[in-house]
Amino acid sequence: MGVMDQVELPKPVRYVFNWGRKFSLWCFNFGLACCAIEFIAASTSRHDFIRLGVIPFAHGPRQADLLVVSGTLTDKMAPAVKRLYEEMPEPKYVISFGSCANCGGPYWDSYSVTKGVDQVIPVDVYVPGCPPRPEALLDGIITLQHMIQHESLPDRIAGRRQDAVTLGADAPLTLEGR
Amino acid sequence: MAGVLARRDRALNPEETEALLREHLGEQVLGSVVEFGTFTCKLAPEGWVEAARLARDEPQLAYDLFDSLFGVDAREEGFDVVAVLYSTSTGNRLVLRTRVPGGRDAPRLASITEIYRGADWMERETYDMFGVVFDGHPGLEPRILTVENFEGWPLRKDFHLASRAAKPWPGVKEPAELDEDGNVIERVPEIGDAPGPYELDKAMAAQAKAVIEQERVEREERERKAAERAAKAAERQARKEAKARAAAEAAAAKAAAAEADADQQPASSDEEDGA
Ligand code: SF4
Numbered sequence: 001m002g003v004m005d006q007v008e009l010p011k012p013v014r015y016v017f018n019w020g021r022k023f024s025l026w027c028f029n030f031g032l033a034c035c036a037i038e039f040i041a042a043s044t045s046r047h048d049f050i051r052l053g054v055i056p057f058a059h060g061p062r063q064a065d066l067l068v069v070s071g072t073l074t075d076k077m078a079p080a081v082k083r084l085y086e087e088m089p090e091p092k093y094v095i096s097f098g099s100c101a102n103c104g105g106p107y108w109d110s111y112s113v114t115k116g117v118d119q120v121i122p123v124d125v126y127v128p129g130c131p132p133r134p135e136a137l138l139d140g141i142i143t144l145q146h147m148i149q150h151e152s153l154p155d156r157i158a159g160r161r162q163d164a165v166t167l168g169a170d171a172p173l174t175l176e177g178r
Numbered sequence: 179m180a181g182v183l184a185r186r187d188r189a190l191n192p193e194e195t196e197a198l199l200r201e202h203l204g205e206q207v208l209g210s211v212v213e214f215g216t217f218t219c220k221l222a223p224e225g226w227v228e229a230a231r232l233a234r235d236e237p238q239l240a241y242d243l244f245d246s247l248f249g250v251d252a253r254e255e256g257f258d259v260v261a262v263l264y265s266t267s268t269g270n271r272l273v274l275r276t277r278v279p280g281g282r283d284a285p286r287l288a289s290i291t292e293i294y295r296g297a298d299w300m301e302r303e304t305y306d307m308f309g310v311v312f313d314g315h316p317g318l319e320p321r322i323l324t325v326e327n328f329e330g331w332p333l334r335k336d337f338h339l340a341s342r343a344a345k346p347w348p349g350v351k352e353p354a355e356l357d358e359d360g361n362v363i364e365r366v367p368e369i370g371d372a373p374g375p376y377e378l379d380k381a382m383a384a385q386a387k388a389v390i391e392q393e394r395v396e397r398e399e400r401e402r403k404a405a406e407r408a409a410k411a412a413e414r415q416a417r418k419e420a421k422a423r424a425a426a427e428a429a430a431a432k433a434a435a436a437e438a439d440a441d442q443q444p445a446s447s448d449e450e451d452g453a
Contacts, residue, residue: 075325109341111332112324 005090005157014152021065021091022148023053025141028064028088030081032071035098035131039070042134052141061087066144067121068137070097072107073114085121091156093148095140096123099130102166106130118164126166140167189268190238192217198239202232218273223287226259226276230290233263233272241265241272244294247301249278249308251335256281257308261290261297278310282334289315307333 009017027049029039042049043056050056058064061084073081085094096117099105107113117123124147127140143165151162190198196210199219206225211218221229233241241263250258261274278285289312290297301312302322309331312318320326330337 075328076323109339111328111330111337111339115341 005154008152008154015149017153018149018151022145025054025066025093025144026058026064027054027056027066027068028058028061028084029056030067030069030071030084032069032073032077033098033100035070035100038131038134039068039097039137042137047134047138049138049141052138052145054141061085062089064088065091066093066095068095068097069101069117070131072100072105073117073120074112075114076112078114078120081117082120091153093125093144094121094123095125095127095137095144097127097137097140098132099128102126102128122161123164124161126164128166128168136167143167188238189265189270195219195239195270195272198236199229199232202236203229216271216273218275221274221276223276223279226274227288227290227293229274230261230263230293233274234293239265239272240267241270242267244296245271247290247297247304249304249310249333251308251333252277253335254282257285257310259287259304259310263294285310286313287311288313291315307331309334 008014029036029043031039041047043054054066061067065088067085067088069081085092094117096102100107100113101117104110104113104115108115114120125140125144127136129136147162147165155161192210192212195217196207196219200207203221203225206222206228208220208222210220219229233239243264243266245262245264247259247261250260252258255277257278259276259278263272263274264270265272276287278287280286285308287310289301291301291312292314298316299322301315302318304310305312305315305318306321306323306328321328324332
């Protein structure tokens with residue numbers, strides 16, 4: 001990113017810059033279980049998140065801006081998630097999609113399931129549900145885009161992140177009012 | 179694998195299979211059972227490898243496809259290991275089952291990876307989940323399903339879930355019910371038992387009966403009313419007909435009387451005229 005992650009840009013430039021970034025999120029789908037199907041549904045023609053500028057199925061983590069962890073993360077798999085996350089270039093964003101990725105979900109007492117992907121990597125948006133509907137993922141993406149629009153890149157790179165958002169935690173899930 | 183000659187129409191039935199195994203293994207065949215259309219042969223652990231070899235190589239058996247292998251917790255008695263074999267030529271399925279020697283503390287069984295290569299990972303998984311050690315296996319470590327440094331054998335019944343210790347089950351009903359002393363209540367279902375909790379099933383059956391009874395009463399009531407209405411209508415009809423008939427009769431009588439009068443009248447007038 002060069003100078004841009006060192007220097008705070010003037011506000012109008014930053015606005016345009018963030019606007020460009022938020023509408024070209026290359027997305028890496030870490031599909032681990034049933035929720036991955038909902039992610040795929042969200043990427044296909046009916047819900048079609050390409051219209052929000054999210055480009056699914058990046059060729060690999062090195063080409064991706066957004067990591068969507070959808071499904072049940074096991075302790076055995078956790079190092080792989082960590083590693084792929086670390087391969088992604090900054091600035092990178094994580095959406096935790098589904099109860100399993102949020103907190104272990106129905107397998108909260110299992111011997112093998114990690115109790116939330118946030119134990120391994122930082123998460124920006126939590127989308128609750130088992131599985132969440134594709135609309136919920138769209139909602140999560142819009143929320144993330146909102147965050148990106150209002151953030152400062154140097155802050156982000158320096159690790160000063162905004163607080164994570166849990167969809168539906170303060171109000172019912174809805175596409176309005178964002 | 180030479181000589182896989184057995185054909186579907188010449189496939190051995192369970193009795194013949196057992197007889198054949200007994201012929202070769204003698205006392206090591208402990209018994210057999212056919213359940214849900216699956217033939218299960220119980221073996222002594224010493225005959226485990228030999229039985230697998232026989233099942234594969236005996237031309238009449240020809241169990242050439244290794245399906246799966248897994249463990250079963252047999253509580254105090256230790257663990258069972260079960261192997262499922264399939265024959266692509268005869269279409270038969272054979273289940274071999276044995277109680278692993280060594281009890282709960284040091285279960286050890288001979289590996290069948292020499293015979294069925296596919297048993298490799300299955301045995302590793304059984305080792306992972308139950309801690310059964312397979313002698314002669316090319317390498318049980320590192321653990322294949324759990325993380326490498328995992329402690330304990332998670333599918334053993336006495337394995338404690340750490341999360342459960344911190345937080346009780348949040349649902350309505352414990353998956354394993356406890357009695358007052360905190361012991362797990364064991365329910366051994368009989369064949370033909372209700373599939374769900376018995377009381378609930380009974381309640382649902384009673385409800386269904388009540389609904390059916392209610393419907394029956396209502397239907398009878400409806401039928402009775404309809405019959406009553408029909409009877410009344412018939413009565414009314416009959417009365418109407420009777421009235422009409424009576425009226426017609428009366429009219430006819432009147433007409434007849436009038437006619438008689440008319441016959442008499444001119445006569446009398448004639449009489450009057452004549453007088
Ligand atoms: S949250 Fe539910 S739907 Fe999603 S992966 Fe877990 S169990 Fe499957």
